[in-house]
Amino acid sequence: MxxxxxxxxxxxxxxxxxxxxxxxxxxxxxxxxxxxxxxxxxxxxxxxxxxxxxxxxxxxxxxxxxxxxxxxxxxxxxxxxxxxxxxxxxxxxxxxxxxxxxxxxxxxxxxxxxxxxxxxxxxxxxxxxxxxxxxxxxxxxxxxxxxxxxxxxxxxxxxxxxxxxxxxxxxxxxxxxxxxxxxxxxxxxxxxxxxxxxxxxxxxxxxxxxxxxxxxxxxxxxxxxxxxxxxxRPLAGPPKEVVRLRMASGLLLRDGRLYIQKRRPNDVWPGLWEFPGGVLEEGESPEQALAREFREEVELDVRPLAPAVEVRYSYTRYRVTMHAFYCADAGGPAAPRMNEAVDGRFVTPGELSRYAFPAGHRRVISFVLDDPRLKEFLARS
Missing domain, CATH: 1.10.340.30 (Hypothetical protein; domain 2)
Incomplete structure (x- = not known):
């Protein structure tokens, strides 16, 4: 110029x-x-x-x-x-x-x-x-x-x-x-x-x-x-690209507890806790993505029990729809391997407040803690 x-x-x-x-x-x-x-x-x-x-x-x-x-x-x-x-x-x-x-x-x-x-x-x-x-x-x-x-x-x-x-x-x-x-x-x-x-x-x-x-x-x-x-004024710059994602996440129930894991330091939301899950691949249903993600992340076979809740949230340029499911062991209980996390543990619903979760997962928690089905599923786990 x-x-x-x-x-x-x-x-x-x-x-x-x-x-x-x-x-x-x-x-x-x-x-x-x-x-x-x-x-x-x-x-x-x-x-x-x-x-x-x-x-x-x-x-x-x-x-x-x-x-x-x-x-x-x-x-x-x-x-x-x-x-x-x-x-x-x-x-x-x-x-x-x-x-x-x-x-x-x-x-x-x-x-x-x-x-x-x-x-x-x-x-x-x-x-x-x-x-x-x-x-x-x-x-x-x-x-x-x-x-x-x-x-x-x-x-x-x-x-x-x-x-x-x-x-x-x-x-x-x-x-x-x-x-x-x-x-x-x-x-x-x-x-x-x-x-x-x-x-x-x-x-x-x-x-x-x-x-x-x-x-x-x-x-x-x-x-x-x-x-x-x-x-x-001020003049607008070029619009930011918006990326829309669909995700599946699972609340694995075992012996009256739920499984959570801690994200790696170099990952998105490092150091925060989450329920295992991930982005749906092309052609996948949320249930299929849930089963695949559990096998990849923690080497467990799980089966969905029922949909828990669907939440929508945003971060940076992403607009996310997350399908959360109650799920149970499909191949018998085994120790999670934590391929995508630095820590993992089974906790009671009352203990979830002690851990920091991303906004989407916290919204899931807020819903399921008031869901009468949770007590029923935990009793059967």
Whole structure:
């Protein structure tokens, strides 16, 4: 792209009164800010945990998880002593489980190498597991009030509309422009409030599909609004491919217990527990897939007793329909071989709450624990 083409897409900020923008936004934030638990002290550990939890997750979902997390792990030392199983169980339902494992690993590093404290320098923060440029910027600005931009999806949207950025937010030129624009708007000594105000504006007013422009404190400065294109900014990138999968999973019943297994570290949902199963191959019925998966994964012959439940869930670009079955040994009881897992055990229904499961399997559990057939099948197993 030529320099002239680039200029048409990257706005010129010379005509914007950046100081007035910042002052107007801060005035709005003073009255509109939400009472969030990590805003009460700005403890660096609290800020770090909240920012990791907020990655790709809405605020209202994060707050109860944050409160439970802090009740169990009030400081880095208590987190560093935790087991991965305990962390994943506490994280269950929040999704993107690598974030929980990264927090556990980061706590270990900070306790061993930094005296159990979250550092304020960018280079050290970026060496921590799970901490990228955005999280490092958020911790530095929100916890330590340092003049560092923190550009998340909400901030991208606000600044793309404010400046009428004619590039998708994922474009490298757009990322650089948005980061430097955010940096240039930070008032001296007000990084904490300003960055949070930008995020808050994007979350409450400058919404993705239906921006509330009449309520926006920056409406008078917004170039996209003045041109009537606010809803079209930021420009959309190429659509992500959606992959639809059908899966079969089995609740193997034996001696009043159910079999569960723990996924391998390099697999999808590493470290989480599941019921054996997998994706249907072409031409297979769910029952056929169930029998094949048990032979491949645990070297057991099973027969379905009855359908348990069908659940639908999503993760990343996948849309999954999972057929869950109650099943029993078909060739006589034998010890599972665990070809696709690192651990396996038979547990009572009441013990299932001790283990962390992916969302789809947890939905199966929620259903079968209320299913009167489960007690009958267990009694016969």
């Amino acid at each position: 030529s320099r002239a083409d680039n200029a048409r897409h990257v706005p010129d900020m010379a005509g914007m009164d950046q100081r007035a923008v910042a002052e107007r936004l801060l005035d709005w934030f003073a009255s509109a800010r939400r009472d969030l638990p990590w805003r009460r002290t700005y403890d660096p550990y609290h800020v770090l945990v909240s920012e990791v939890m907020l990655q790709q997750t809405q605020m209202e979902r994060v707050v109860p998880y944050f409160l439970r997390w802090m009740d169990r792990f009030p400081d880095l030392e208590s987190l560093a002593r935790a087991s991965e199983d305990e962390v994943l169980r506490l994280w269950e339902g929040l999704g993107y489980y690598s974030r929980g494992r990264s927090l556990l690993a980061a706590a270990g590093v900070l306790v061993r190498e930094h005296g159990g404290a979250v550092p304020d320098d960018r280079e050290t923060l970026l060496t921590l597991p799970g901490v990228g440029p955005y999280t490092a910027g958020a911790v530095r600005s929100v916890a330590f009030n340092l003049p560092e931009p923190a550009v998340d999806a909400n901030v991208e949207r606000v600044l793309a509309r404010l400046t009428n950025l004619e590039l998708p937010a994922r474009d490298p030129r757009a990322k650089e422009f948005l980061r430097e624009t955010a940096r240039g708007l930070i008032p001296e000594g007000r990084a904490r409030d300003f960055n949070q105000a930008l995020m808050e504006l994007g979350a409450l007013v400058c919404l993705p599909r239906t921006p509330r422009c009449p309520e926006c404190p920056l409406a008078g400065f917004c170039v996209a609004r003045s041109l009537g294109v606010a809803e079209l």
